[in-house]
Amino acid sequence: MPRIEIENKVLSCPVIVGTENEKAIDISNLRAQTGYITLDDSLANTGSCKSSITYIDGDKGVLRYRGYPIEQLAEKSSFTETAYLIIYGKLPNESEYQNFSNLLTEQQILHEGFRHHFEGFPNNAHPMAMLSAMINAMGCYQSDLYDERSGETSNFDKSAAQLISQVRTIAAAAYKMSIGQPMVYPYPNKRYAENFLHMMFSLPNQPYEVDPLVLHALTLFLILHVDHEQNCSTSTVRLVASSGANLHASCSAGVCALWGRLHGGANQAVVEMLTKIKNADYTVKDFIEKVKNKEGGAKLMGFGHRVYKNYDPRAKILQNAAYKLLKTLGKGDELLEVAHELSEFALQDDYFIERKLYPNVDFYSGIILQAIGIPLNMFTVMFAIGRMPGWIAHWKEITENTKQRIYRPRQIYVGETHRNYIPLEERL
Ligand code: ACO
Secondary structure, three states: OOEEEEOOEEEEOOEEEOOOOOEEEOOOOHHHHHOOOOOOHHHOOOOOOOOOOEEEEOOOOEEEEOOEEHHHHHHHOOHHHHHHHHHHOOOOOHHHHHHHHHHHHHOOOOOOOHHHHHHHOOOOOOHHHHHHHHHHHHHHOOHHHEOOOOOOEOOHHHHHHHHHHHHHHHHHHHHHHHOOOOOOOOOOOOOHHHHHHHHHHOEOOEOOOOOHHHHHHHHHHHHHOOOOOOOHHHHHHHHHHHOOOOHHHHHHHHHHHHOOOOOOOHHHHHHHHHHHHHOOOOOHHHHHHHHHOOHHHOOOOOEOOOOOOOOOHHHHHHHHHHHHHHHHHOOOOHHHHHHHHHHHHHHOOHHHHHOOOOEOOHHHHHHHHHHHOOOHHHHHHHHHHHHHHHHHHHHHHHHHOOOOOOOOOOOOOOOOOOOOOOOHHHOO
């Protein structure tokens, strides 16, 4: 057993071994027995929990949901089936799939009261702000989902289905409101991704005709975003859930964490970066130099990852999908060409090689979303739609753990030491 020796005190720390042979030192008694805590700024070396949802081997570029390789799910599964898998831990049988699918359909229509909420936002409100607020509002319309006194989720299956289904309805409705078009109601008989495209792009008396290739690309995008273990937004959901907060409140917090450019917001930032290069604001070479010199904090967006020190497997799948989609749609592929040039350049440059920086999921996803016709400021919303089943699975895991304690890290205080209050009139 590893031992930590501090000031003549010796602590034996059990080793925890995961099912994939990942090893951790359990230091949970460190402070009680030595008075010390560990300091791990931004938690890069800290395992915050044991989880049985998603496995990543960042050095080898492996990603599995509940044991199933992402490549197999991307090729063979549907978003609804993958959502079931991630939440309930197993692939559904026929009747389980049907019941889950029916529940999603039953829950898909928003309460009419939502119209007032949408109208309350300015036209240029960012859809991520709307989404986060609406998810919390959603819970308020469904008092049967919560125990009123404790605020706890009392009907998990229904709550989960409502979130997965309505997050898509909210996103499409927010888009329609922002462009001054009437909201489109979902069809009861269309599948998840197809219904989303219908709500986004159908016009009164002019239903949107779904191209199977677009549908396939969108489904792929959603499946690849379903979960990614303890990333920033999922850790946020778990942290909020650990206080006993309900499912809607916890997922609403997840949306806010996802919004940032270093996380889910990167898909929008990548397309903005590629567009600048395409418009000849600067060349690939110049841009890479800017990044290497960290000029104004410039980064190659869509590159790098805390866990992957190899190609992100999702980026590989999306890269192929992007080429196929653009070729078949006959759409301009200038952005894809810039992306290709940029990544070829970076992957051969010592700066990126030494730091093991490879394309991540966001490097190609924005190009796909743009080809589908999703507006730029909704890219991160698309990420949130895909990630919802993962957040729900983590909320479930943490809530079902009877030994779960509230997340409450410690700190090393580096501020002023004790000083006495000075009345205003005596201050210099
Ligand atoms: N471009 C240029 N340099 C980079 C990049 C990048 N994209 N990513 C990391 N680096 C550099 C850092 O500046 C640092 O350099 P230094 O050693 O000279 O100081 C080194 O590589 C290590 O990087 P860290 O910042 O310590 O890596 P961290 O694990 O903290 O950050 C992150 C990971 C946030 C993803 C980072 O790589 C990044 O900002 N990437 C661009 C944004 C992005 O694509 N985000 C999406 C991630 S995937 C997702 O969330 C869905």
